[in-house]
Amino acid sequence: MRIIKKILLTGATDGIGLETAKRLANQGHHLLIHGRSERKLADAIDTLKASCPKAKIESYRADLSRFSEIRAMLQSMAHAHESLDVIINNAGVFKTPEPITQDGLDIRFVVNTFAPYIITRTLLPLLADHGRVVNLSSAAQAPINLDAMQGHQALDQAFQAYAQSKLALTIWSQELAQSLALRQVMIAVNPGSMLASKMVQEGFGVAGNDLSVGAECLIRTALSQEFADASGKYFDNDSGQLASPHPKALDRDKCSSLMEALNSIVERFYGDLVM
Numbered sequence: 677m678r679i680i681k682k683i684l685l686t687g688a689t690d691g692i693g694l695e696t697a698k699r700l701a702n703q704g705h706h707l708l709i710h711g712r713s714e715r716k717l718a719d720a721i722d723t724l725k726a727s728c729p730k731a732k733i734e735s736y737r738a739d740l741s742r743f744s745e746i747r748a749m750l751q752s753m754a755h756a757h758e759s760l761d762v763i764i765n766n767a768g769v770f771k772t773p774e775p776i777t778q779d780g781l782d783i784r785f786v787v788n789t790f791a792p793y794i795i796t797r798t799l800l801p802l803l804a805d806h807g808r809v810v811n812l813s814s815a816a817q818a819p820i821n822l823d824a825m826q827g828h829q830a831l832d833q834a835f836q837a838y839a840q841s842k843l844a845l846t847i848w849s850q851e852l853a854q855s856l857a858l859r860q861v862m863i864a865v866n867p868g869s870m871l872a873s874k875m876v877q878e879g880f881g882v883a884g885n886d887l888s889v890g891a892e893c894l895i896r897t898a899l900s901q902e903f904a905d906a907s908g909k910y911f912d913n914d915s916g917q918l919a920s921p922h923p924k925a926l927d928r929d930k931c932s933s934l935m936e937a938l939n940s941i942v943e944r945f946y947g948d949l950v951m
Contacts, residue, residue, distance in 0.1 A: 681899065682760050684708040684753070686740070686795070687767030689716035692812075692867060695891040696766065697724055701731040708753065708760075710736045710767065740767055740791035741777050743946045750798045754951045760802045762898045763809045765792035765845075771834045779945055781827040784834070788841035789825075793848055794942060796862075797949045806859045809849075810898045813864040815914055817843035817922035820930075822937050846910055846921045847934050853908035861907040864921070867893040868913045889913065 683700060687693040688709035697709055701724045711717040717735040724731050734756070738749035769787045777783050781790075796809050803809070818839035823829040825844065831837040849864040856862055867890035893913040897903050903911070912919040924930045942949065 678703060680704055680706060681762055682706045682708070682757070683762040683764065683898070684710070684760055684795075684799070685764045685766060686710040686792070689713065689720045692887055692890040692894065693766045694720055694723070695887045696764070696894045698727060699891055699895055701728045701733065704731075706732040708734050708736060708757075710738060710749070712737065712739050740787045741769075741783050743779070743794075746791055746794055747946065750795065751951060753799065754802065757802060759804055760799060761804045761807050763796060763799060763803070763807075764894055764898055765795060765809070765811045766894065767791070768812060770838045775834065775837070776830070779827070781941075781945070782824060782831060782837050782841075784837040784841040785825050785844065788838070789844040789848070789938070790942060790946075792845060793852075793938060794946055794949065796852065797942075798951060800856075801951075803860060805857060808860065808898055808903075809862040810894055811845055811849045811862070811864045812894070813846045813849070813866050813910065813921070814839070814842040815866045815912065817846060817925075819922075819924050820844050820847075820934060822933065826937060826941055843922050843924060844934060844938070847925050847931050848938060850908045850910070850921075850925065851931055851935050856907060859904075861903060863897055863903060863906050863909055863911055865893060865897050865911045866913055867891075 683705050685693060685697055688697045689711035697707060700707055714737050717737055721733055724733055736749050738745040740746060769783055772783055775783050777786055792811055816839040818836060820840045820843055824831045846864040849862055853862040897911055909918050910921040
């Protein structure tokens with residue numbers, strides 16, 4: 677008998693997120709799906725209901741590059757729910773015509789690193805005793821320029837900004853995992869390289885590989901018992917196993933500096949993480 681989970685999935689209106697939502701809905705789980713556009717959220721719900729009419733789905737709209745919208749979304753979630761079983765931080769951005777946000781920060785760091793950190797930290801009190809947090813990392817990871825992360829310096833290449841933001845997410849995943857309750861799990865995952873997402877198509881100009889590879893990876897790491905003891909680790913779906921992330925994620929001084937800068941940025945631009 678399948679246990680029904682209440683699952684928050686960000687970036688659920690297209691790509692890996694939508695494919696993951698389809699599979700989770702068909703398994704009967706209660707979904708809280710996030711998207712940046714009301715229209716795309718409505719389209720996603722129509723798609724999910726078409727294949728699974730009885731699916732239990734709630735939608736939450738927020739532009740994750742805007743801290744005020746993240747806060748409003750989280751307040752709405754906390755008001756509506758006393759607990760969550762799984763948080764899948766899937767939303768991400770690579771190439772964009774406007775790489776600097778209204779706060780003067782690189783949008784890759786805001787959406788790929790800061791937003792999932794804020795979401796996770798804020799919702800941790802709601803996470804079930806056996807709850808899990810799955811953070812979408814990447815095979816693309818690069819040493820982090822803390823000045824660029826803090827908005828003091830611009831990064832010229834979109835790929836560099838993306839790769840740095842994904843290493844930052846991978847580092848905070850392993851660091852924050854240390855504060856979880858005994859049976860809770862937090863894991864960063866590379867769902868597969870060059871999958872057929874809009875991000876890959878726009879960023880690299882290629883069709884990409886089957887999205888189901890990434891969707892199955894997210895579902896597996898979120899729900900499978902095989903990851904019950906994998907908290908704080910990194911799963912590489914290209915090799916199909918737990919693996920070492922970028923060497924900088926194993927450097928204690930670099931990790932400490934990243935966490936100090938991350939918490940300072942969040943405090944400055946978002947404020948108190950306690951709801």
